[in-house]
Amino acid sequence: MSDKKFRLENVNTGTSSELPVHEGVLGPDVIDVGRLYREQGAFTFDPGFVATASCESEITFIDGEEGVLLYRGYPVEQLAKNSNFLEVCYLLLAGDLPTPEELVRFRHSILHHTMINETLLRFFNGFHYNAHPMAMVSGVVGSMSAFYHDSMNIEKPEHREIFAHRIIAKMPTISAAAYKHSIGQPFVYPRNDLDYCSNLLQMFFAVPCEEYEVDPIAAEALDLLFILHADHEQNCSTSTVRLAGSSGTNPYAAIAAGVSALWGPAHGGANEAVLKMLEKIGRPESIPKYVAKAKDRDDPFRLMGFGHRVYKNFDPRAKIIREMAHRVLEKIGHTDSPLFELALRLEEIARKDEYFIEKKLYPNVDFYSGIIYRALGIPNTMFTVMFAIARSVGWVAHWQEMIADPRRRIGRPRQLYTGPDRRDYVEIGDRT
Ligand code: ACO
Numbered sequence: 525m526s527d528k529k530f531r532l533e534n535v536n537t538g539t540s541s542e543l544p545v546h547e548g549v550l551g552p553d554v555i556d557v558g559r560l561y562r563e564q565g566a567f568t569f570d571p572g573f574v575a576t577a578s579c580e581s582e583i584t585f586i587d588g589e590e591g592v593l594l595y596r597g598y599p600v601e602q603l604a605k606n607s608n609f610l611e612v613c614y615l616l617l618a619g620d621l622p623t624p625e626e627l628v629r630f631r632h633s634i635l636h637h638t639m640i641n642e643t644l645l646r647f648f649n650g651f652h653y654n655a656h657p658m659a660m661v662s663g664v665v666g667s668m669s670a671f672y673h674d675s676m677n678i679e680k681p682e683h684r685e686i687f688a689h690r691i692i693a694k695m696p697t698i699s700a701a702a703y704k705h706s707i708g709q710p711f712v713y714p715r716n717d718l719d720y721c722s723n724l725l726q727m728f729f730a731v732p733c734e735e736y737e738v739d740p741i742a743a744e745a746l747d748l749l750f751i752l753h754a755d756h757e758q759n760c761s762t763s764t765v766r767l768a769g770s771s772g773t774n775p776y777a778a779i780a781a782g783v784s785a786l787w788g789p790a791h792g793g794a795n796e797a798v799l800k801m802l803e804k805i806g807r808p809e810s811i812p813k814y815v816a817k818a819k820d821r822d823d824p825f826r827l828m829g830f831g832h833r834v835y836k837n838f839d840p841r842a843k844i845i846r847e848m849a850h851r852v853l854e855k856i857g858h859t860d861s862p863l864f865e866l867a868l869r870l871e872e873i874a875r876k877d878e879y880f881i882e883k884k885l886y887p888n889v890d891f892y893s894g895i896i897y898r899a900l901g902i903p904n905t906m907f908t909v910m911f912a913i914a915r916s917v918g919w920v921a922h923w924q925e926m927i928a929d930p931r932r933r934i935g936r937p938r939q940l941y942t943g944p945d946r947r948d949y950v951e952i953g954d955r956t
Contacts, residue, residue, distance in 0.1 A: 526547040528544075529543065529544065530544075532560070543556055543559070550587070569940055578935075581757065581758070581925060584755045588835045591835060591840045593840050595755060604844050607621075610630065617688055617920065617921050635693070635716040637694065638693045638716060640694050645701060645711060647667060657703060657706060658783065661909055662784045664698050664701075665779055666776065666779075669780075678775065679927075684775075687776070687920070688921075688924060691920050692920065695912065696714070696723065696913055699909045699910070700724065700727035700728050703903075703906055712726065712727045712732075713727075725746065741851070745848055745852045748844070749896060750914035755918030761783070761915065764782050766926050769923045770934045771935075779923075782912075782919045783912050786912055792911040792915070793908050796894065796904050797828040799895070799898060800828075801827070811866075811873050815870075815873055819879045829892075836884040839888045841889040842888055842889055846887075849892045853895070853899055890911075893907070893910075
């Protein structure tokens with residue numbers, strides 16, 4: 525707690541409040557408005573949480589003006605260059621990079637929770653083959669609460685840990701099962717001799733009738749994308765997990781809520797929407813027409829993969845992903861090169877356009893990720909599922925942080941009511 529205070533004058537009543545100000549390690553100060561209602565009889569109003577810190581957190585820091593993203597203090601560029609997804613998972617969950625022994629133990633635990641209950645596997649048969657994979661994943665993750673309800677006491681740290689490991693280990697298995705179901709192929713069991721992303725690729729692409737060899741560049745690209753998507757502080761899906769979890773609900777149910785929130789096109793669904801948009805644009809000559817549509821206030825069309833609530837400078841993740849897209853396409857994805865060329869051209873045109881410059885709209889993490897997924901053979905409908913696999917560690921880390929906090933309270937926002945004033949019930953015959 526700092527000594528700083530924020531004086532708020534109520535010009536209507538002539539009263540004022542001195543509100544405490546908290547200082548973070550990085551980022552702006554926050555004004556603690558917790559006692560404002562008691563003192564002034566007023567709420568704060570900030571739909572979309574544009575200037576509201578919903579919680580205190582030690583996990584991830586973003587400076588949107590400077591394009592900075594830190595996981596537990598480490599710049600994401602350094603982690604992308606030197607680390608791997610499982611090590612980043614450990615970092616996000618535990619707060620520090622692991623020692624070699626800690627990493628071995630953690631990897632062992634994750635790799636030995638990869639199987640899912642056979643009964644859970646049968647759930648997929650209840651879905652029509654063309655169900656959206658995000659619908660299947662959200663449903664099946666939620667149903668894990670039925671399997672681990674008795675062994676899940678959220679007040680016990682060892683239960684919370686096993687939940688975290690189960691989610692990280694089983695998300696690829698559940699996602700691959702959703703994919704196999706959608707294409708009518710048999711489910712492929714996890715292989716614990718493979719690293720996290722190689723195992724995911726074999727569960728997606730192996731078939732019982734032939735040997736499958738994982739392409740190392742595909743596993744490397746996936747690992748990089750997962751590092752970059754692993755956490756992003758209080759985004760829509762993470763805030764959803766925190767809010768659902770704050771009631772003390774079973775955490776698998778809270779994660780399912782996060783999967784559902786991620787699905788929307790304004791959030792994780794954007795990677796799928798980018799590819800659809802690029803396919804619709806089709807050729808470089810059509811770009812100006814679509815840029816004009818995006819700028820037209822009367823047209824709901826937006827350039828998908830552009831803009832971000834927090835980044836008003838380049839999204840640091842987009843830079844790294846663009847480089848990886850070049851590498852992947854050079855090595856394996858020549859057929860998608862025209863789409864990538866189109867994306868590069870669109871970026872170039874939009875970034876020179878006054879509208880995008882003035883509104884500080886830059887390519888975000890999802891502008892190029894879909895192109896990599898496509899080059900790896902992953903279909904459009906699975907893009908957001910890939911995002912969900914990576915982000916599940918962020919959701920779990922935030923859920924853990926919230927539950928372990930002794931000051932935890934249920935999340936319960938208030939509102940500005942604009943409905944009818946109090947009125948009396950009218951008998952049906954007297955209504956006009
Ligand atoms: N194309 C055209 N105009 C845009 C775009 C875009 N992609 N994004 C924002 N704008 C315009 C808005 O129309 C608005 O204009 P106005 O001031 O004239 O009304 C202004 O820029 C501000 O936009 P908001 O929607 O108010 O910004 P907000 O912070 O609420 O939304 C969001 C951010 C949802 C990401 C938005 O930029 C968007 O819809 N982008 C496209 C979808 C997308 O790529 N989402 C992925 C985000 S990253 C992630 O979640 C992983």
